[in-house]
Amino acid sequence: MNLSTDHLAVRTTCAYCGVGCGVQATPLADGVIAIAGDKLHPANKGRLCVKGSALGETVGLDGRLLYPQLRDAGGLRRVSWDEALDKVADGWRAIIDEHGPDAVALYVSGQLLTEDYYVANKLMKGYIGSANIDTNSRLCMSSAVAGYKRAFGEDLVPLCYDDLELADMVVLVGSNTAWCHPILFQRILKAKEARPEMKLVVIDPRRTATCELADLHLPVKAGTDVWLFNGLLSYLARIGAVDPRFIAQHTNGFDAALATANVDCSDPAAVAKICRIELAVLMEFYEAFAATRKTITAYSMGVNQSSAGTDKVNAIINCHLIGGRIGKPGMGPFSITGQPNAMGGREVGGLANMLAAHMDLERADHRDVVQTFWDSPAIADKPGLKAVDLFKAIEDGKVKAVWVIATNPIVSLPDADQARRALEKCDLVVASDIMQNTDTNAYADVLLPALGWGEKDGTVTNSERRISRQRAFLAAPGEALPDWKIISLFAQRMGYGGFDFGGAGEVFDEHARLSGFRNAHGDVPRAFDMSGLGGLDNREYDDLEPIQWPVRRTAAGELQVEARLFKDHVFAHADGKARFIATAPRAPMHAVSEEYPLSLNTGRVRDQWHTMTRTGKSATLADHIAESFVDMHPQDALLHGVREGELARVSSAWGAMVARVQHGGGIPRGSIFVPIHWSGQTSSDARVGALVNPVVDPVSGEPEFKHTPVRIEQFRVNWHGFILSRDELDLDSVAHWTRVQGRQFARYELAGRNTIDDFSGWARGLLAVRDPEADWLEYEDRSAGVYRAVHVVNDRIEQCLFLSPRQDMPPRAWLASLFVKDQLSEIDRVGLLVGMPVEKGADTGPTVCSCFGVGRNTICQAIVEKDLKTVPEVTACLKAGGNCGSCVPEIKKILVQTRAEAEEARL
Numbered sequence: 001m002n003l004s005t006d007h008l009a010v011r012t013t014c015a016y017c018g019v020g021c022g023v024q025a026t027p028l029a030d031g032v033i034a035i036a037g038d039k040l041h042p043a044n045k046g047r048l049c050v051k052g053s054a055l056g057e058t059v060g061l062d063g064r065l066l067y068p069q070l071r072d073a074g075g076l077r078r079v080s081w082d083e084a085l086d087k088v089a090d091g092w093r094a095i096i097d098e099h100g101p102d103a104v105a106l107y108v109s110g111q112l113l114t115e116d117y118y119v120a121n122k123l124m125k126g127y128i129g130s131a132n133i134d135t136n137s138r139l140c141m142s143s144a145v146a147g148y149k150r151a152f153g154e155d156l157v158p159l160c161y162d163d164l165e166l167a168d169m170v171v172l173v174g175s176n177t178a179w180c181h182p183i184l185f186q187r188i189l190k191a192k193e194a195r196p197e198m199k200l201v202v203i204d205p206r207r208t209a210t211c212e213l214a215d216l217h218l219p220v221k222a223g224t225d226v227w228l229f230n231g232l233l234s235y236l237a238r239i240g241a242v243d244p245r246f247i248a249q250h251t252n253g254f255d256a257a258l259a260t261a262n263v264d265c266s267d268p269a270a271v272a273k274i275c276r277i278e279l280a281v282l283m284e285f286y287e288a289f290a291a292t293r294k295t296i297t298a299y300s301m302g303v304n305q306s307s308a309g310t311d312k313v314n315a316i317i318n319c320h321l322i323g324g325r326i327g328k329p330g331m332g333p334f335s336i337t338g339q340p341n342a343m344g345g346r347e348v349g350g351l352a353n354m355l356a357a358h359m360d361l362e363r364a365d366h367r368d369v370v371q372t373f374w375d376s377p378a379i380a381d382k383p384g385l386k387a388v389d390l391f392k393a394i395e396d397g398k399v400k401a402v403w404v405i406a407t408n409p410i411v412s413l414p415d416a417d418q419a420r421r422a423l424e425k426c427d428l429v430v431a432s433d434i435m436q437n438t439d440t441n442a443y444a445d446v447l448l449p450a451l452g453w454g455e456k457d458g459t460v461t462n463s464e465r466r467i468s469r470q471r472a473f474l475a476a477p478g479e480a481l482p483d484w485k486i487i488s489l490f491a492q493r494m495g496y497g498g499f500d501f502g503g504a505g506e507v508f509d510e511h512a513r514l515s516g517f518r519n520a521h522g523d524v525p526r527a528f529d530m531s532g533l534g535g536l537d538n539r540e541y542d543d544l545e546p547i548q549w550p551v552r553r554t555a556a557g558e559l560q561v562e563a564r565l566f567k568d569h570v571f572a573h574a575d576g577k578a579r580f581i582a583t584a585p586r587a588p589m590h591a592v593s594e595e596y597p598l599s600l601n602t603g604r605v606r607d608q609w610h611t612m613t614r615t616g617k618s619a620t621l622a623d624h625i626a627e628s629f630v631d632m633h634p635q636d637a638l639l640h641g642v643r644e645g646e647l648a649r650v651s652s653a654w655g656a657m658v659a660r661v662q663h664g665g666g667i668p669r670g671s672i673f674v675p676i677h678w679s680g681q682t683s684s685d686a687r688v689g690a691l692v693n694p695v696v697d698p699v700s701g702e703p704e705f706k707h708t709p710v711r712i713e714q715f716r717v718n719w720h721g722f723i724l725s726r727d728e729l730d731l732d733s734v735a736h737w738t739r740v741q742g743r744q745f746a747r748y749e750l751a752g753r754n755t756i757d758d759f760s761g762w763a764r765g766l767l768a769v770r771d772p773e774a775d776w777l778e779y780e781d782r783s784a785g786v787y788r789a790v791h792v793v794n795d796r797i798e799q800c801l802f803l804s805p806r807q808d809m810p811p812r813a814w815l816a817s818l819f820v821k822d823q824l825s826e827i828d829r830v831g832l833l834v835g836m837p838v839e840k841g842a843d844t845g846p847t848v849c850s851c852f853g854v855g856r857n858t859i860c861q862a863i864v865e866k867d868l869k870t871v872p873e874v875t876a877c878l879k880a881g882g883n884c885g886s887c888v889p890e891i892k893k894i895l896v897q898t899r900a901e902a903e904e905a906r907l
């Protein structure tokens, strides 16, 4: 009998980062989804990182928003689609009639598929007649867009991923690629393994996991990148590492850019001082850059998320233009996008300052192309409000209705409490989402259920301009609809034609055809052209293989694709030339001060995604880091009176949060790092967006997430504790809590200020144990303030709670492992109140390799007992690090530490 499930496998694309890996999803029995990398996808060739591998754990229906709902005095109530959409349409119509089209807005997301994005943009710019549609991609890559547009004339990523393997030197700037784009990082490492002479340089204030495998790390002071790259431009000019022919024939603005760079950055010693790095390290980088023609400078949020983000991008591009290092294999500037479809949003004009298909709002000929193609009653003719300004306008009452789609601005925007105030004041808030409870949905007047990953159909575009299909393999749950359909139904209710799409394929077709309309041989040429994909029938759309744009059809009907751009050194400015941009360096607007002496840097952790509405469902992903943290230098901790392992309150002029202090993230003196993922749903007060200053880049409007002046102080509590519970708990009565998903339980870390007189009664109340006869094991040391309780039902652990005035509680891994057992053994029961197994080796420790579930204790034990010396030896022994490779830097660190400790003990 053939038991193969291959015929059930659906080829789709990962829902997370901009690498855009191909995924093979196979629905099995009981709702289980087997996930594997798609060997045929050119981005990942079969590999997936741990987030991609865990996609199957995130598709369950728990917590899903399944029906339209309206909020009235009695709270939310379920309504029909008709009633919900009538409410939205009536509200928008009344507001537009009274206040004009700019009084309504869409705030959308890089999580949307291109088809969703296209319809949303068409609605706002062609029918409502306002450009008030912005996207959370504004928060991650709008500086990259603005930089490309200034330099090349259009938002054009010159390179493809293969170039990263062809380069002789890859410079990663402001990018913890090992954690945030793991498969791309693995591709770079594999290339380096094959060609050890290939150099990897990392420019990052933090010593991240990416640095562990780099040849050179420049730990520059945050915000000094323009000095660094202006210094490089100046150096390259000085030593003659220039291509005068290329500069003369293919660029403008060189003299002005060089003169600006020379003002402050012609002396490497001065640059090294400003960047706070050693001169020798700076010169090693400059000399290597000059000597290595095939160099790629890849950058990400550390460059983009800055009030000088666009200048940083152009300072980097300038250094490639000076040597004509662009348009050839293995060289050029390369922005790596954060979200799965930030690029698709750029194509359709999802940003408030763009028109569809890379055309400009400010250009009458572009507006004419788009309006003529859409045959629309209106066309926006001025930029709309960018994300931060949009929420200010909502609070000011200028924008009276906002529709938030697939994003969570109350968590992710800077000055996030301001976003909350804005939504509180807004006359009509609509939210389309896949989850019922999010921080943002709590303020929605109308909730609209959208399809999620695995349920919806469409396309996404990754960082190398590759369009891939996301395909449905699950039935639509409840009454959820695809976003493009929801928007189309709304548009039809508003009386607009042009929204009678029969499916995602028809939307894609229109998008592809618009890109070619009056383009290649027409009167308004643009580089963005995917007209070769216009006219696909449903079958061809369903079967579409990953393909890069530009993609056109030859006269013979063949698809013609350009893997890398500017091969002929013709750029998209009207004169065909690229622009050097003069980038005068400037410091972040808000300097640290006596009141706020530290600089806050924010970012992602390895195994979580954005506000955890999806990755938060996966126990595998929660294993790596279970609560928010403040990473800082030990000397700063000492100076500010906080201690590793204890809670601290971090505050800025905009807001405050609480998280646990830790060291070890390679944080330089004077700054701290906090992850972005925790929200009001997963913590009492660990939402870092509330602290972030709302300063934005003047060109791109991208906020300064990498620098906010803050202070840190002890968060005093009387006790610490943790709970593992099969049921969700209401912990609002405790001073601080965070929550992550375990296997068949939720894990809460908590701390309190209250004095507990009756431990047992208090614990039963907190755990909602009402039955006085419950199987309740407890231990109390009243004088020491230590209390432990375990609730067992039918010999199965139901809940456990550990409290102490100190941080001396047992590790959680072994207790967590008991929740997958149907029955506790006698030996398990012996260890319960100690929180430790009786048998040696049963506690594997905190997870290091999420792919194979290998804990730190297991790795340390193997290193010592088997005398393992290298990461490949650890992988051969335990499999750890053998799949996505994201944990390899961590294993390398553990190896060094464990061997050093073992050596010390031996001596």
Ligand code: SF4
Pocket: 014, 015, 016, 017, 018, 019, 020, 021, 044, 047, 048, 049, 050, 051, 052, 053, 180, 181, 182, 183, 184
């Ligand atoms: S690197 Fe990981 S998160 Fe990014 S697309 Fe690939 S599998 Fe998904």
